[in-house]
Amino acid sequence: MYLTIIFLFISPILLSLLFLFRKHISHFSYPNLPPGKTGFPLIGESFSFLSAGRQGHPEKFITDRVRRFSSGVFKTHIFGSPTAVVTGASGNKFLFTNENKLVVSWWPDSVNKIFPSSMETSSKDEAKKLRMLLVPFLKPEALRRYVGVMDEIAHRHFETEWANQHQLVVFPLTKKFTFAIACRLFLSMDDPERVRKLEEPFDMVAKGVISVPIDLPGTRFNRAIKASRLLRKEVSMIVRSRKEELIKAGKASVKHDILSHMLMSIEEETKDEDLA
Template sequence: MDFFYVSLLSSFTISIILFLHFLFYKNKNSGGGGGAAAAGIPLPPGRTGWPVVGESLEFLSTGWKGHPEKFIFDRIAKYSSHVFRTHLLGEPAAVFCGAAGNKFLFSNENKLVQAWWPASVDKVFPASSGQSSSKQEAIKMRKMLPGFLKPEALQRYVGIMDDVARRHFSGEWDGRETAVVFPLAKNYTFWLACRIFVSVEDPRHVARLAEPFNLLAAGLISIPVDLPGTPFNRAIKAANFVRKELVSIIKQRKIDLAKATTAGATTAKQDILSHMLLTCDESGRFMHELDIADKILGLLIGGHDTASSACAFVVKYLAELPHIYEGVYQEQMEIARSKRAGETLNWEDIQKMKYSWNVACEVLRLAPPLQGAFREALSDFTYNGFSIPKGWKIYWSANSTHRNADCFPDPLKFDPRRFEGSGPGAYTFVPFGGGPRMCPGKEYARMEILVFMHHIVTRFRWEKLIPDEKIVVNPMPIPAKGLPIRLIPHTHTLLTTSFSSSS
């Protein structure tokens, strides 16, 4: 599978590819020293590793082995619990650790630091205008999204999510003795994203987009070498195909909106595509069709693989922890009993899923889809007594707090009670990032995960078919074999089991 393409490469091959990355994608402004360092303030402790490759192999390989936190905690123990120096993906880098590091970065977004992506991202998502980078386009997108993705705007989509989930489970789960969870979860989240974002709900149309989209998603997490046959090359081709499909949808939607406006009707589809077509910027300009296609493409990616990973790990932990499963089951069955035949879930039902969401949060703590993210220093500055030169890349890691005993006592224990009351301390639970760059789709993700949990636990119990299945982090956690399970349909003879006796 393409997801594991990188992990199958030899260290020598990876070294060559990283060297090519260094040659073709290196940021010329990445710098080395800096004014603060020249003034006598030391750089953070650490090492730069091998020439060109730096410590990239160790950084990546700990994830392939299923323990991405090892790279972080080994260096915390050796150098500093606050910040250390390294060299990743051809760039000098500092890794900020702990809640204090998260707070500093999230609070200084677009002041001392800004988001950073490798230049290769622009090859997959080139700005149609040719005048701005993917970074600038992402800023525009973040300004547009909150109005559509805030909770009050999403309330009207709970029923749609529930309908998609019913159709998904009816067609792909019911009647099976076994299931492979991760690919099925991907089908669910992709179908849902197509329906909510662009009102594509015909399974045949969704399937037509799914295959090239999966090639795109796989290529984005591969080494960025644009040679025939490589995952990155296939990702570029797939992006072009999906983009053309989206432009066709956009053109038709513009016609539909124009007809609805002329007729004075309100029957045009109300989704994020219509929102983009009808929203202008500060100058009164509307987005170009290709700009909209690229933004929809980015949304499909953002709302697809990460949520698929979260859903898969919910299934994993519920299989391993029967008492946790029972608590979720009792809560979801109480909601199911309150519904009339055929009645869909609504916003009030989602708000009742408090224990289920605490369980999902604990899943996101132990297996965060977003392992961390890079920033770039906009100017020289000091942090914790060390200099950070302009142009350096800065990495924050979710695991530096999620698996830190100072933030979460007994951090490897699965305990949803951590999220009761006021919950974890500030800047310690960061599966969606934080500050101005906190994921704008957080509430959307909460809804799709909870709807998934409702349907799977009210239909089945299950057992893992591979008890000790390896977890690969590349760059998000994925069960190596997709998490095959044996399905045990409910006879609903267990309804008398009390929540308190199983907690």
């Protein structure tokens, strides 16, 4: 009887592991794949990739495999996705000159779980649409308009975060400075308290994107999903407020930031949560 109970308990686990293993192997059963290792099912080589980053040498993950397989292209499996890593100048040139021809930009499934969308379009289409929307803001004449804003934020940042400090940890301060600029240029958000309110969940999301996609309580991935919901809620409120400004004040007098440009460029039926 005890053996039967143990068997009934273990069987689903073994079947699940077998399913994961077969699915993992199937990703790499195609012919003409580059050399490389697939690691363990689901996890792949994610831990090795993250370990190299924590040691301060993220490039070691790539250089070790390039040397081991004597190839500028190798296969691996990180963050739940089968991956081909292309290195070197010729490899980068191939990718960038053949986008939407031989290769297509995409987001791994883990990102889609952190940033779910009710829209029927794929994340690839959304990424392409976003790049097109950002083009006007990346032109030289547009970038010149941001110099004064960035200079103002830099002065304030140095006065509040760097001045009269006996010890400085530069990396987190640099992230804080970059995030403040992004909030100003994307959302015209200049209130330090509001920026600080978004900073922590944004940091959780950023860490979750480059983590093993295991959605269990306490994992980075799980915390990223929760933080994403909080971010979407906060940004959705900003989107709704800006929409009201556009209706009342008109397009000519509205703030000239990326959010306003997106609202004037996208379809009206797009939900605030999806835009956020």
